[in-house]
Structure formats: structure tokens, C-alpha cells
Amino acid sequence: MEHPPNEPQATPSDQxxxxxxxxDQPHEEHIHVVPLSLLAGIFVxxxxxxxxxxxxxxxxxxxxxxxIALAIAVLKAALVALYFMHLRWDSPFNGVIxxxxxxFVAIFVGIAITDSTEYRxxxxxxxxxxxxxxPDV
Amino acid sequence: MSDHDHTHDHDHPPHLAHHxxxxxxxxxxxxxxxxxxxxxxxxxxxxxxxxxxxxxxxNPDVFLxxxxxxxxxxxAINTVVLLASSFTMAWGVRAAQLGQKPLLVVxxxxxxxxxxxxxxxKTVEYMDKWEHAHWVGPWNEYHPDHQAxxxxxxxxxxPDAPPENGxxxxxxxxxxxxxxxxxxxxxxQSPAPTGVEQPDRAxxxxxxxxxxxxxxxxxxxxxxxxDRVSLIRPAANAPAGLRTEVVAGDDVPVAEAPYPSRETMTxxxxxxxxxxxxIYYLMTGLHGLHVLIGMGLIAWIGVRAFAGHFGxxxxxxxDLVGLYWHLVDLIxxxxxxxxxxxx
Numbered sequence: 001m002e003h004p005p006n007e008p009q010a011t012p013s014d015q016x017x018x019x020x021x022x023x024d025q026p027h028e029e030h031i032h033v034v035p036l037s038l039l040a041g042i043f044v045x046x047x048x049x050x051x052x053x054x055x056x057x058x059x060x061x062x063x064x065x066x067x068i069a070l071a072i073a074v075l076k077a078a079l080v081a082l083y084f085m086h087l088r089w090d091s092p093f094n095g096v097i098x099x100x101x102x103x104f105v106a107i108f109v110g111i112a113i114t115d116s117t118e119y120r121x122x123x124x125x126x127x128x129x130x131x132x133x134x135p136d137v
Numbered sequence: 138m139s140d141h142d143h144t145h146d147h148d149h150p151p152h153l154a155h156h157x158x159x160x161x162x163x164x165x166x167x168x169x170x171x172x173x174x175x176x177x178x179x180x181x182x183x184x185x186x187x188x189x190x191x192x193x194x195x196n197p198d199v200f201l202x203x204x205x206x207x208x209x210x211x212x213a214i215n216t217v218v219l220l221a222s223s224f225t226m227a228w229g230v231r232a233a234q235l236g237q238k239p240l241l242v243v244x245x246x247x248x249x250x251x252x253x254x255x256x257x258x259k260t261v262e263y264m265d266k267w268e269h270a271h272w273v274g275p276w277n278e279y280h281p282d283h284q285a286x287x288x289x290x291x292x293x294x295x296p297d298a299p300p301e302n303g304x305x306x307x308x309x310x311x312x313x314x315x316x317x318x319x320x321x322x323x324x325x326q327s328p329a330p331t332g333v334e335q336p337d338r339a340x341x342x343x344x345x346x347x348x349x350x351x352x353x354x355x356x357x358x359x360x361x362x363x364d365r366v367s368l369i370r371p372a373a374n375a376p377a378g379l380r381t382e383v384v385a386g387d388d389v390p391v392a393e394a395p396y397p398s399r400e401t402m403t404x405x406x407x408x409x410x411x412x413x414x415x416i417y418y419l420m421t422g423l424h425g426l427h428v429l430i431g432m433g434l435i436a437w438i439g440v441r442a443f444a445g446h447f448g449x450x451x452x453x454x455x456d457l458v459g460l461y462w463h464l465v466d467l468i469x470x471x472x473x474x475x476x477x478x479x480x
Contacts, residue, residue, distance in 0.1 A: 031234050031449060033231055033234045033235060034227065034231055036228065036231060039224060039227050039228060039231065040224070042224075043220065043221070043223075043224040046220045046223075046224075047217065047220060050213065050216050050217060050220065050473075053473075053474050053478060054209070054213055054478065056478075056480075057478050057480045061480075065480035066480070069474035069475070069478055069480070070471075070474070070475075072474070073470050073471050073473075073474050073475075076470045077467050077470050077471070080223060080463055080466055080467055080470065081463075081467065083227070084223050084224070084226070084227040084459075084463045084466075085459075085460055085463045085464075086230075086456075090168070091165060091168075091169070093169065094168060094169060094172045097169075097172045097173055097175075097176050098172065098175070098176065098179075100176065101175075101176035101177075101179040101180055101183075102179065104180065104183070105179060105180065105183035105186065105187075108183055108184075108187050109183070109186060109187045109190045109191075112187050112190070112191050113190050113191055113194050116191045116194065116195055117194070117195065
């Protein structure tokens with residue numbers, strides 16, 4: 001849908017949008033249209049990162065492998081959230097909600113992991129079992 | 138803006154509810170509500186991720202070992218399928234914003250097909266697990282209640298190398314001299330017996346309540362008093378039935394990875410292996426349920442798009458369903474490396 005020529009090109013809400021988007025994209029008052037080239041670029045980047053995360057298992061990094069995999073996953077998730085889910089141009093409050101949810105999951109998981117190994121020294125290992133050092137995740 | 142030229146008694150756009158001032162406010166409010174819902178979804182999956190993290194942190198060898206039965210190639214294909222469907226969904230939202238109705242319908246159809254592809258591949262994976270007795274509960278070969286006489290093709294997983302002596306430390310300190318013969322006898326107890334190492338499984342006499350430690354010993358050997366027998370199986374049979382080596386074409390080969398072998402795996406780890414599958418099925422199952430729900434929503438949106446309900450003035454349902462679909466993609470982005478690419 002093209003703008004009527006008399007439509008003002010910059011409505012107040014447009015000022016919230018990223019100015020780097022091509023000006024030839026049609027704008028509704030409350031519409032920010034993501035350029036197709038950007039969507040395709042994000043898709044290609046996601047595919048490359050998928051290849052990277054599969055290839056990363058060949059890296060002998062020991063305990064770091066899980067963090068490499070998670071870093072790639074976070075990067076992919078950020079691309080999806082920022083561009084596919086439009087968070088980059090949204091009201092920041094939507095992003096705050098997402099970050100809040102992730103933060104509480106992190107608290108949940110982090111404390112649960114810490115707690116789960118906290119009592120191991122008080123346990124008598126079963127016969128034949130060596131006391132296990134608490135491993136990193 | 139011709140779509141907003143529509144006027145009637147109230148002089149407002151047709152899709153604008155009365156309690157909103159502008160379509161922008163209405164759209165932003167709906168999107169905010171959707172994000173709050175997505176946050177609750179993340180928290181719900183967070184519980185499963187927590188179970189995963191705690192269990193993996195405490196049983197790293199179990200994850201290293203059991204994840205070999207997952208098909209990394211199919212998992213990677215499913216990742217690509219889901220990413221592609223996310224791309225077509227985002228493209229569909231763009232088409233709705235631009236009023237490109239045919240393109241919107243096509244994109245929604247492609248997204249729906251992506252969901253079909255994902256669930257189809259997932260079905261193949263699940264059926265493969267079923268055939269190899271890697272299902273949940275007693276249908277898992279590692280579960281204590283697993284009945285070996287089920288018709289699963291467990292023989293596909295042949296026994297690994299015979300147990301080494303050195304790996305049987307003080308598993309049965311009370312058994313004294315009979316410890317040397319303990320290992321072969323105990324093999325009968327493994328939940329995933331194969332014909333090679335378990336010819337006399339029929340001699341097993343104990344019904345379910347007694348975990349196999351006593352009854353499964355070799356018939357020539359007198360049963361030990363119950364209080365003398367450790368219920369922990371020897372390390373030698375630890376991960377019975379699972380291959381440690383990667384079979385060509387079945388998995389992504391991992392070069393020289395220090396994967397635990399049945400010699401190095403503790404009996405406790407073997408007994409806990411079936412829990413990996415429970416976590417796997419819960420996480421992928423809940424995710425798959427979301428894929429199915431998302432497919433239903435996309436079908437609903439597709440029908441409405443075909444009817445011409447959406448355009449630049451009103452595409453909120455397309456956008457919100459898109460957000461839901463992207464979240465499904467987001468969850469899988471984490472599930473794939475965490476379940477299929479354990480290193």
C-alpha cells in the first residue's frame with residue numbers, strides 16, 4: 001500500500017522507528033515494515049549459525065562446549081527476537097518483558113543447579129560409587 | 138489512508154474498539170498482551186530447562202551417553218525447517234502490512250507446511266525411539282521395570298565389549314571370592330539384554346518388586362541374602378545396549394570425543410539413563426504441542442486472510458500469531474543444541 005502523496009512522511013510515531021530503514025518503505029501510521037532483504041539476511045544468518053552450532057561439536061573445548069553452543073543459541077534467539085519478532089522497532093517495554101522472563105528463568109535454573117549439588121558432601125555414596133565432584137554445567 | 142476513510146456513526150476505523158483511542162494504541166496493547174503471554178510460556182518451558190540443567194549438571198555422563206540415540210541429522214533438518222517457517226511467517230506479516238493478500242496466503246500456507254514437516258520428522262524420530270525401546274517409563278530399556286520380551290528391535294543395539302575387570306571396584310564388597318563371576322551373572326539383569334549375552338533370561342524368577350539384583354544372578358550361584366546384595370549394578374554393564382561409537386549416516390560423527398563407555402559409566406548412571414529420555418520427551422513433546430497449536434492458529438489466520446480480513450489497517454492477528462510461531466522457533470533454537478549436540 002503506497003502512501004498518498006499528501007500523506008505526511010513522518011508521523012510522531014515514526015520518530016520511534018529506526019531511521020536507518022529505507023525511506024521508500026511504505027508507512028502506515030503505526031506500521032513499521034521490515035524490508036524483505038533484511039528478513040532474508042537474518043534467515044541466512046540463522047542458517048549459518050545453525051551450521052556453526054553443529055560444527056562446534058568438533059571443537060574439543062571441554063566444558064566450554066556447552067557455553068559455545070549456548071552462545072550461538074542466544075545469538076540466534078536474539079536475531080529472531082529482534083528482527084522476526086520485531087523487537088528492535090517495538091516499544092522497549094515488550095523487550096523488557098522478554099528480558100524479565102529470561103532473567104527469572106536464569107535465577108530459577110541457576111539457584112536450582114547450585115542447590116542440587118550443595119548437599120552432596122553429606123551423602124554416603126552407594127557401594128562402589130566414588131564421590132562425584134560437582135561438575136560444571 | 139483509504140482504509141481509515143471508512144466512517145459511520147462513531148467515526149472510527151472499523152477494527153478499533155471503543156476503549157482505545159487510536160488503532161496504534163490498540164495494536165500496541167494487543168502486542169503487549171501477547172508478549173506477557175509469551176513470557177509465561179518462557180517460564181513454563183523454564184521449568185523443563187531447569188530440570189534439564191540440574192539433571193545434566195549432576196549426570197553429565199548420562200547425557201553424553203544417551204544423546205547418541207538421538208538423530209542429529211534429523212534434528213538439524215528440523216531446525217532448518219523451523220527457521221524457514223519462521224522466515225515465511227515474518228514475510229507473511231510483511232505481506233499483511235503491505236496489503237499483499239495473495240502473498241500473505243501463500244506465506245501462511247508455507248509456514249503451515251513447515252509445521253507439518255517439522256511434526257512429520259518428529260514423528261519419524263519418535264517412532265524410531267519406540268522401535269529401539271527408547272520410549273518412556275517401562276518402554277525404555279533402561280527403566281527398571283522394562284520387560285525385555287517386548288517386540289522392540291533391541292537386538293539392533295548389540296553388546297559392547299566385554300566388561301573389563303578393572304572397572305569393577307568395590308561394587309559388592311560382601312561377595313568376596315565370587316566377585317569374579319559376578320559380572321557375567323549380573324549381565325542378565327541389564328534392562329536391555331541381547332540374545333548374545335542373555336541366553337538364559339527365562340531363568341529369571343523374581344517378579345517385579347525385587348529389583349533384579351538377587352534373582353538375576355546366574356542360576357548356579359546361590360542367591361545372596363537380600364541385605365548382602367547391592368542393588369547397584371556393576372559398572373561393567375552400565376549402559377547396556379547403547380552404542381558408544383557413531384554409526385555412519387545415523388549421527389554426526391564426533392571425532393575423538395571422550396564419550397563415556399560402558400566401562401567408565403557408573404551403574405548409577407546407567408540406571409538413570411532412562412530419565413534422559415523422559416526429559417527429552419517432555420521438552421520436545423511440549424514443544425511439539427506448541428507447534429501443533431501454532432499450526433492451528435496459522436490455519437485459522439490463513440482462512441481469514443483468504444477471506445480478505447487483513448490489510449495494512451488491521452493485521453494484528455497475523456502479527457500476534459507470528460509472535461507465537463517465532464517463540465516456538467526460539468524454544469527449538471535452544472532445544473536443538475542442548476539435546477542433540479551434547480559434547
